[in-house]
Amino acid sequence: MITIMRAGTVAAALTLAAAGVADAQQQAPTFDAVRARGVLNCGVSTGVAGFSNPDSQGVWRGLDADGCRAVAAAMFGDASKVRFVGLTSQNRFPALQSGEVDVLVRTTTWTLAREASLGLQFAGVNFYDGQAFMVKRALGVTSAKQLDGATVCVQPGTTTELNLADYFRTNRMSFRPVVIESVEEIRQAFISGRCDVYTSDSSSLASFRATQGANAEQYVMLPEIISKEPLGPVVRKGDQKWFDLVRWTFFAQLAAEELGVTSANVDQMLASQNPEVQRLLGVTGGLGQMLGVDNRWAYNVIKQVGNFEEMWERNITPIGVPRGINALWTKGGLMYAPPIR
DSSP: OOOOOOHHHHHHHHHHHHHHHHHHHHSOHHHHHHHHHTSEEEEEOSOBTTTBEEOTTSOEESHHHHHHHHHHHHHHSOTTOEEEEEOOTTTHHHHHHHTSOSEEOSSOBOOHHHHHHSSEEEOOOSEEEOEEEEEEGGGOOOSGGGOTTEEEEEOTTSHHHHHHHHHHHHTTOOEEEEEOSOHHHHHHHHHHTSOSEEEEEHHHHHHHHHTTGGGGGGEEEOSOOOOOEEEOOEEETTOHHHHHHHHHHHHHHHHHHHHTOOTTTHHHHTTOOOHHHHHHTTSSSOHHHHHTSOTTHHHHHHHHTOOHHHHHHHHTGGGTOOOGGGSBGGGTSSBOOOOOO
16 A cells, blocks of 8 residues: 655655654764763673783784774774773673763673563674583583583673573473572682683683684583574664664664775775765765764774774684674674664
């Protein structure tokens, strides 16, 4: 059925839409606070290789750390304007709720309860993950179904802890939890033999294994993936303008990868005749103005941080995790940017 709107009705609808945008822009406490402060306070993990981990010089590296830099580049035109705040699984949500950080980019799973009860909102998925189990090769275990009675190291206050209990209950197996808050302490407990099994997101297990050097072959990830763990950036509810910027910054990086725009060729791509590229890079369209930032916001992100593929190759490929379902939709994956227009 096709509905034909009278001219007066269309004008009224446009007026209401404009009023809605104006109202949303007035209610922008985080956006305005970040801009006035001149630096982004970004919550990250306390140290997960490939995602957010300080290097030997104290510089934060990883997919999530680069996600923070991308938002800073979109807001300020300068990816270096970030203050990284290392947070544990226990204090990450209170830190965001209290305003200690402006955004949380910290291997955090998007769930109904977290959005419905914590006053938070997920701005997208930067990594599709799933929970797995790791054991020492010497244990001789080849399947999670063989773990009945095992001791399992797990972080408290995580979806991992809940998934663990659900999996063992469903499969009528028992386990003894060894609950430790610090990721580093969990890993040391696993290495020392305090627990038979280390469970976490498969990416985190791969990150751990990649840091073990010559001992990496001692550790085996079991084949079962027992959950869906869509990880992504989180903001407080009630500031649509800030939410929009965080969300569309990530989408811009996905769109850039799909369009073949990289940090190396972005200056040349400014001359592209492709309308999608022109809008993405701020040559036409005025999309940055709609977001409250410079029209070259996405250009700044791509130039200084790169597209999503560049972030992946820089941070995730070295820890041995293939793109898999995190590939673009055009390559059989789940990563998909809505139209930037």
